[in-house]
Amino acid sequence: MKIQFKKIPALVSTFFVLMSGFSAHAQPINRQAVVSRHDVINTSVDSLSSLSLGNGKFAFTADVTGLQTFPDSYEKGVCLGTQSEWGWDSFKDTIGYKFEETLKEYTFNGHKATYAVQWSEPLRNRNASNWFRQNSHRLQLGNLGFDIYKKDGSLIKVTDVKGINQKLNLWTGELISHFTVEGIPVDVVTVSHQEQDLVAVRVTSKLIQMGRLKIRLRFPYPTGEFADGGNNWNSPESHSSTILNQSGDGASIQHQLQGSNYFVSLKWLNKASLIKNTTPHYFTVTPDKSTSVFELSCLFTPEVVSPSSLPAFAATRIENQQQWKAFWSRGAAIDFAGSTDPRAKELERRVVLSQYLTKMQCAGNYPPQETGLTFNSWFGKPHLEMHWWHAVHFALWNRVDLMEKSLGYYAKVEDKAKLLAERQGYKGVRWQKMTDNEGNESPSSVAAFLIWQQPHFIYLAELCFRDKEDTAILNKYKDLVFATADFMASFPTYDKENDRYTLGKGVIPAQECFPAKDTFNPTYEVAYWDWALKTAQKWRERLGMPRNTEWDKILVKLSPLPTLNGVYLSTESAKDSYTNPRWRIDHPSVLGALGMVPASEKLDKATMQRTFDLVNKVWSWDDTWGWDFPMTAMTAERLGHPDKAIDALFMNVKTNTYLKNGHNYQDGRLRIYLPGNGGVLAAVAMMAGGWDGSTLQEQGFPKNGKWKVRAEGFKKMP
Numbered sequence: 225m226k227i228q229f230k231k232i233p234a235l236v237s238t239f240f241v242l243m244s245g246f247s248a249h250a251q252p253i254n255r256q257a258v259v260s261r262h263d264v265i266n267t268s269v270d271s272l273s274s275l276s277l278g279n280g281k282f283a284f285t286a287d288v289t290g291l292q293t294f295p296d297s298y299e300k301g302v303c304l305g306t307q308s309e310w311g312w313d314s315f316k317d318t319i320g321y322k323f324e325e326t327l328k329e330y331t332f333n334g335h336k337a338t339y340a341v342q343w344s345e346p347l348r349n350r351n352a353s354n355w356f357r358q359n360s361h362r363l364q365l366g367n368l369g370f371d372i373y374k375k376d377g378s379l380i381k382v383t384d385v386k387g388i389n390q391k392l393n394l395w396t397g398e399l400i401s402h403f404t405v406e407g408i409p410v411d412v413v414t415v416s417h418q419e420q421d422l423v424a425v426r427v428t429s430k431l432i433q434m435g436r437l438k439i440r441l442r443f444p445y446p447t448g449e450f451a452d453g454g455n456n457w458n459s460p461e462s463h464s465s466t467i468l469n470q471s472g473d474g475a476s477i478q479h480q481l482q483g484s485n486y487f488v489s490l491k492w493l494n495k496a497s498l499i500k501n502t503t504p505h506y507f508t509v510t511p512d513k514s515t516s517v518f519e520l521s522c523l524f525t526p527e528v529v530s531p532s533s534l535p536a537f538a539a540t541r542i543e544n545q546q547q548w549k550a551f552w553s554r555g556a557a558i559d560f561a562g563s564t565d566p567r568a569k570e571l572e573r574r575v576v577l578s579q580y581l582t583k584m585q586c587a588g589n590y591p592p593q594e595t596g597l598t599f600n601s602w603f604g605k606p607h608l609e610m611h612w613w614h615a616v617h618f619a620l621w622n623r624v625d626l627m628e629k630s631l632g633y634y635a636k637v638e639d640k641a642k643l644l645a646e647r648q649g650y651k652g653v654r655w656q657k658m659t660d661n662e663g664n665e666s667p668s669s670v671a672a673f674l675i676w677q678q679p680h681f682i683y684l685a686e687l688c689f690r691d692k693e694d695t696a697i698l699n700k701y702k703d704l705v706f707a708t709a710d711f712m713a714s715f716p717t718y719d720k721e722n723d724r725y726t727l728g729k730g731v732i733p734a735q736e737c738f739p740a741k742d743t744f745n746p747t748y749e750v751a752y753w754d755w756a757l758k759t760a761q762k763w764r765e766r767l768g769m770p771r772n773t774e775w776d777k778i779l780v781k782l783s784p785l786p787t788l789n790g791v792y793l794s795t796e797s798a799k800d801s802y803t804n805p806r807w808r809i810d811h812p813s814v815l816g817a818l819g820m821v822p823a824s825e826k827l828d829k830a831t832m833q834r835t836f837d838l839v840n841k842v843w844s845w846d847d848t849w850g851w852d853f854p855m856t857a858m859t860a861e862r863l864g865h866p867d868k869a870i871d872a873l874f875m876n877v878k879t880n881t882y883l884k885n886g887h888n889y890q891d892g893r894l895r896i897y898l899p900g901n902g903g904v905l906a907a908v909a910m911m912a913g914g915w916d917g918s919t920l921q922e923q924g925f926p927k928n929g930k931w932k933v934r935a936e937g938f939k940k941m942p
Contacts, residue, residue: 254559269297270884271300271301272885274286274301279416280583281310282420284306285598291369293372303599325352360662363446363481387403397415409430412428424519427439427519428517429516441490445481450600453599468528475498478528486524486525492518496520552579555937556909556937558572563930568931570882580886587626591606596898605659613898619939621938624688637663657671673740678715679752698766712756712778713777728743734746734816735795737806737810738794742797746794750784752817792814810848819857836860845875845877846878862918866911878891912935
């Protein structure tokens with residue numbers, strides 16, 4: 225029997241937020257106009273302005289030529305990567321390391337447990353930890369670019385590319401590139417298939433008829449380093465690449481590494497030939513000289529595919545256009561036209577480009593890495609604590625299906641999460657932090673002690689339920705919700721002296737500067753623990769099940785949020801949270817106790833207001849990360865300060881930089897950071913759509929007459 229629930233007023237209809245107030249009778253937003261006014265234009269070579277195409281599980285990043293012609297020139301910028309969610313590799317283990325060698329025993333509050341950490345000594349354990357951090361690593365699948373020859377027969381350099389005029393059409397997902405070489409025009413259209421890991425290109429130039437333009441495919445070798453820009457041409461003897469077959473209109477190539485084997489299929493229009501060059505792992509497609517137009521489709525796949533089955537450029541272009549139009553036409557939308565605050569135009573740009581980037585890089589079947597499918601960070605591994613920032617915005621923008629695709633990952637890795645909990649003496653499942661597609665732990669002296677990823681699954685599942693309030697969602701995810709809560713109830717330590725349960729010692733909070741051995745009761749984690757256990761109990765009640773008594777025992781005596789001198793501490797163990805510079809760096813996650821977590825009876829808003837004011841005053845904002853600014857904005861919004869929310873979103877800090885292509889820049893090591901993009905979308909969704917219990921007077925944008933905002937289709941945030 226289907227149980228009926230009272231409908232949550234989650235969907236916000238079209239509205240204006242004006243200096244004169246609120247109107248619920250606006251005309252629908254012209255979505256194409258909003259999106260198209262933020263098309264990206266490149267007129268010069270800039271390694272931080274490369275542009276990506278993709279479908280959520282595959283991405284291809286191009287330079288100003290529309291392909292990946294100059295990977296070495298973009299190595300220190302937004303790299304020219306080709307990555308998929310299935311493309312992983314591991315180096316050959318010639319030593320025979322065992323994962324158990326990464327485990328180190330700790331005793332916290334009388335509880336012994338082993339953690340996979342980074343050893344300094346002995347050497348064997350240190351090397352084992354490094355091995356399991358490095359393997360597996362995400363692959364750069366291949367580099368597809370132009371080989372263009374000058375009159376003197378030499379290959380062009382990046383400085384030979386002139387007359388650049390490149391446009392990323394966001395509405396259609398097309399990259400249209402124009403440039404000249406020695407005065408001869410080259411016009412390129414590049415698109416990505418939205419269902420297959422395929423990029424297709426059409427090039428028009430007299431250089432083809434001159435025999436001076438070819439398309440090359442090179443296979444780089446994985447670096448095995450923190451980052452992988454897709455241009456490591458070393459170690460050619462460590463992998464192999466072979467032409468499997470070739471016909472009049474296509475060919476297949478096999479690329480084999482020590483831990484991976486995959487294929488590239490090519491299909492072309494008009495005559496061409498494929499050869500393997502003398503340079504290792506370097507293949508060249510030479511178009512016939514009879515025409516100035518050449519089209520090529522390039523598919524990356526773990527299984528060999530007949531080239532004849534590939535969609536041609538024209539079919540790929542139509543499919544791509546249709547899918548991107550469908551994406552922009554559904555879900556929520558927001559329009560800042562008419563605003564006189566100069567930040568409004570830039571906020572709209574960040575919002576539009578962040579939608580494009582997250583749909584293209586983060587909407588696959590697995591939680592993404594922080595640099596998406598462009599280049600590796602942390603060896604290409606996803607961090608589950610970042611899944612909130614990667615995924616929540618999809619649901620708030622009324623595209624919950626794009627969020628839900630990655631929730632299946634948790635069922636896939638449940639067995640390993642259960643073994644992790646059992647190994648440490650806890651019930652249920654302890655969700656991994658730094659992991660891979662198979663759910664393996666990566667040794668880390670920080671990740672091993674983080675816990676704020678644990679409640680995320682309950683939050684994400686709750687968003688799925690709220691979308692349609694269907695009992696099918698409850699039944700689909702209940703086992704994982706309950707197993708998540710079982711760990712959460714078994715993890716706290718009973719403090720007999722104060723008759724309460726504490727989180728820690730033995731935790732590192734989201735503000736990662738705190739040591740595990742000393743830290744307990746971080747404010748954000750305590751608030752999130754309370755909310756998630758209560759939500760898990762709601763799931764039982766919705767299903768007609770009795771409340772779990774073990775969970776209630778923890779909820780009744782879970783420690784209060786720690787305070788001192790009228791403000792919330794970052795952690796109860798750090799009484800000097802705001803006087804010691806050591807604790808005023810990294811994520812100001814204390815604000816997340818209200819910004820990310822809904823207000824509860826544990827939280828006093830007046831205390832959080834004082835905390836918010838103090839954090840803004842004393843924090844070392846130069847030592848923060850891209851999602852800290854949206855989190856701060858969400859806290860300001862819940863406190864009733866939309867003006868301060870906008871100020872937070874535009875704080876003048878390097879890690880709050882948004883590049884021409886929309887990426888959130890952090891530093892020279894981490895040139896793109898998708899949690900920042902997801903954070904912008906989540907914060908704007910909260911401002912536009914509100915949150916549970918909010919009123920139209922509380923939510924929204926500054927009421928100073930400078931913000932004219934039209935929004936439609938948003939879901940309320942919990």
